[in-house]
Amino acid sequence: MCWTNTSTFTKPTIRDAIVALFDPIRIDPAYPGYRDSTGKYFAGGSKITWTEPLKKRILVLDIDTRVPTGSNEILNPSTLDWNSLEMSGGQLVSNAVMNHYLYAQVHGYDYKLYSARSIPDHYNTWIMPHVLHELVPHYDFVVAMDADATVSHLEVPLEWMFNRWGITRNTSMALPWDTEEFRNNKSISTDSHDLRVLNTGFVVAQNLPLTLDMLAAWKDCTSETRYPGCGRWKEEWSHEQRAFSEYIRHDPEFNVSAESIVGISCDDAVGWPGFKEDVHRDYPITECNGNFVRHHTLEKSKTKESSAESVMQAVSRILQVAVQQNLREVWYQEPERRKAEIEAEKGEYGEGIEELNDEAVKFRVVDN
Numbered sequence: 001m002c003w004t005n006t007s008t009f010t011k012p013t014i015r016d017a018i019v020a021l022f023d024p025i026r027i028d029p030a031y032p033g034y035r036d037s038t039g040k041y042f043a044g045g046s047k048i049t050w051t052e053p054l055k056k057r058i059l060v061l062d063i064d065t066r067v068p069t070g071s072n073e074i075l076n077p078s079t080l081d082w083n084s085l086e087m088s089g090g091q092l093v094s095n096a097v098m099n100h101y102l103y104a105q106v107h108g109y110d111y112k113l114y115s116a117r118s119i120p121d122h123y124n125t126w127i128m129p130h131v132l133h134e135l136v137p138h139y140d141f142v143v144a145m146d147a148d149a150t151v152s153h154l155e156v157p158l159e160w161m162f163n164r165w166g167i168t169r170n171t172s173m174a175l176p177w178d179t180e181e182f183r184n185n186k187s188i189s190t191d192s193h194d195l196r197v198l199n200t201g202f203v204v205a206q207n208l209p210l211t212l213d214m215l216a217a218w219k220d221c222t223s224e225t226r227y228p229g230c231g232r233w234k235e236e237w238s239h240e241q242r243a244f245s246e247y248i249r250h251d252p253e254f255n256v257s258a259e260s261i262v263g264i265s266c267d268d269a270v271g272w273p274g275f276k277e278d279v280h281r282d283y284p285i286t287e288c289n290g291n292f293v294r295h296h297t298l299e300k301s302k303t304k305e306s307s308a309e310s311v312m313q314a315v316s317r318i319l320q321v322a323v324q325q326n327l328r329e330v331w332y333q334e335p336e337r338r339k340a341e342i343e344a345e346k347g348e349y350g351e352g353i354e355e356l357n358d359e360a361v362k363f364r365v366v367d368n
Helices: 014-022 089-107 124-138 158-165 209-219 230-234 239-248 275-279 302-325 339-367
Strands: 033-035 041-043 058-064 110-115 141-145 149-151 173-176 202-206 261-264 293-295
Touching: 014 089, 014 302, 058 089, 058 124, 089 110, 089 149, 089 302, 110 124, 124 141, 124 202, 124 209, 124 239, 149 302, 202 209, 202 261, 209 239, 230 239, 293 302
Parallel strands: 058 110, 058 141, 173 261
Antiparallel strands: 033 041, 141 202, 149 293, 173 202
């Protein structure tokens, strides 16, 4: 009888390898809390909505008009040199792709770099609303991040963060509260309704009918068909961000409940550790530490450092776990010499040592 082996070996993909690498430290979406490497504890959600990984039903998205095909950029076939990578232009985008793509691989999410075309007479960040409107129907969630934003803890999944932030199945969009600056004891970080603006450097959009209507209104805001005065924000700072805070979130058709548009803590998704000290403002500004997403709005040069730190901290923990799980293989401790062994050694060599000592005394006597 002849047996034929029809099984084939499939070479693991980079996703398979990264998923396996992070298995020992990946956090479950329903974990009650997370403790970082400094010992700081972060509570999970008081109400757990997301209990299972959503994997490819989540899209992690970079949207940019800068195409990173130039020298020392991620889409250039020449080997990228990390040490000389600069935090501007296509090299900043390259850094973002590496951090965001790696994070997506760790948790099985889809990832896309969407190279958008500029919109005439609009600041380049206005590309976000129409791209989200295009992509949201294909996923449960689309999570968009600016090029100067990095994921702080690669092992912590978005689903865990959703629970922490109170994102439910009825949430259309979630964005972090922006840093708040005060001049002459008055906040300059509020809209015309005196409500603190939301930052579009990190945006969560869930695939719901209301979300698509919201995104349609946002992308067409400057036409002033629905919102008179929105055209002001075509090129005036803070562009699409201010338009969302000024018009979309106050529209009663969209803000139907406290769950519809969720404000994420500034401390969780804006700034970085030491933000307030680093920006050196001579006026009051809120301290936002980027606990889970570091957004380097005022110091883009720090983006590279944050990306490197997120990788090295994760790898350090992975290796620490691996070493401790394999102590018998990797750690040898020389045993302490027992007293009996020392005495036996003395008994074996003691007489010869005594003779050598006697000879040494004779030499010293002669020398004197």
